[in-house]
Amino acid sequence: MDPRVTAAIAANDGLITRARALDLGLSPGEVRRLLRHHEWVPLRRGIYTPAETWAELDEHVGRPLLLARAAVLAMRRGWVLSHDSAAHALGMPILAARDGFVHMTRPGWTNAWTENGVKHHLARYADQQVLRVGGVPVLDRARTAVDIAREHGILAGIVACDSALRAGATRAELEAAYVIMQCWPGVKAARRSVALADPGAQTPHESLGRHLVIEAGIGEPETQFPVRTQRGIAWCDIRVGHHVIETDGRLKYRSLERGGVAHDVEEAVWEEKLRERAVSDRGLVVSRVVWADHWGPRRADAVRRLRSAQAEADARFGRELSPTLAAEAERIRREHSARRPA
Template sequence: MDPRVVAALSANGGVIRYAQLLDLGVSPGEVRHLKRRNVLHPLRRGVYTTTELWDSLDEWSGRPRLVARAVILTVQRGWVLSHNSAADELGLATLRPPVPLTHLTRPGWTNAWTENDVKHHLAGFAESQVVETNGVKVLGAARTAVDIAREHGVIHGMVACDSALRLGLEKSALIAAYDRMDKWPGRRSIVTSVDLADGRAENPHESLGRHLVVEAGIGEPDLQFPVRTADGIKWCDIRVGNHIIETDGRIKYRSKANGGVADDVEQALWDEKQRERLVRDRRTVVTRVVWEDYWGRRRVEAVCRLRADHEESVRLYGRELAPELAEEAAAIRAAYGDRRPA
């Protein structure tokens, strides 16, 4: 391919318009030839990327992000990327939405419609809420997080709000972002999501684990709780009283060759088993939850298991955190902060 076209694609975030191809000296016949040879991949009418780039991207955020960039090139001025489309550009962690769509917003009376896999939102926003990232105008992280809560509900909202706090936002920024939404549909989901938001959750798995703990009604969850053991400090995902809840991701037990992080899968499993024993030795009860526990019938079973394990921790060690564990945790956090060292 003409190196000038490659340069333009790179400068445009991986997308290029038909008119720009012509401006670079590529004839209509050459464009048809590149499409037939599967070198160019159409994203929207008159907007392309390379098939090589498209094939290299995941279906979770990579491809939707590229499609959103193509969409914003085809609409009139005034529209900005929002909701999940803005989150992809901003690096906000989100859950896969029920229906994958590109989201656009422009000022207007609150309204929305979907056409050609694009959801158009009319909603007021301040100019200060618009940021430019990767050459694309998007609503900022605080507004995007609360929009996701309003659009998709509390579970999605908690994940997005936690992620916004991890990026360095204060909770006050999230509150300010929904302050003008007094009578907007979905406001209750926003308020709940922001109230429950906690930037100490390191990933969506931990956000969902905390949501499950809150639903179980066993007490206020404390995140990134350090326990001093015979083998050093072990940072636990969630704690309520003397009850530890660990969110297990399969990636920890998958080899690097298969897309995981384990050098040795057998050793990773053994190390985790040893780690759990060390934490239990400090007079705690440990519950492990996996991704499948958050959905459907498994969710009901997981809530029952959390409640039963919590009652066991109360029976064995009392309802309040053991003073020794509390004092040690306070000292460790004073030295390292509220989140485990990288």
């Protein structure tokens, strides 16, 4: 490959247009050969990325973000990235959408249509809601979270709103984002998602776990509850009364070689068992929720398990959190200005 072409691709975040390639000296035949031999991957008409770049990107964020950048290159008029595409550009963890559309918005009367994998939205927004990320105009976190809630519903909306709060957006900004949306489709889901948002949820899994607890009707969930144990301070994902709910992901039990974070899988599992026993010894009942518990028939089963565990905790230790645990948690939070890492 001509080093000038390689440099141009690197300077444009992995993208190159046909026009730019021709300007740098490639012939139309060479471009066709690169595509025919699958050395370049076409993302939009006349916009490509090297096959090795595409292969290295994950399917949940990396590829959708590159597709969004390609769509921006192909667009004319005043489009900005929005919804899921804006979240990817801003580094906001969200639920992956089934449709996989690139989302773009420009000012206009509320309307939307889909064409060639891009969902175009006409909607009002304020100039101060537009940021630039890598030279690309993007709607800010608060507006993005509210748009995701309108587009995909409360589950996705809670995850997005939690993510926005965690990244520094305020609840007032989230509320202000939907003020202009009085009669827009999905605005009820946006309002409810903002009302239920909590920056204490450190991952989408924890956001969904809190939603599951609310659906179970076992009480108001508190996030990031600290407990002083014989093994040190344990930060529990969610608490209701004397019942703590831990949202377990597979990454912490997967080896580094397989893309996880565990140096020793057996040791990671054993440490988690000891931690759970130490938390239980302080007068708490521990439940565990995995990702599959949020969907389909597993969700109803998870709700029943949470209700049963809550009834056990209430019967053994009382409905209200003991003054001792409450006072300890308050002291620990004062001592630790930052919450534990996820």
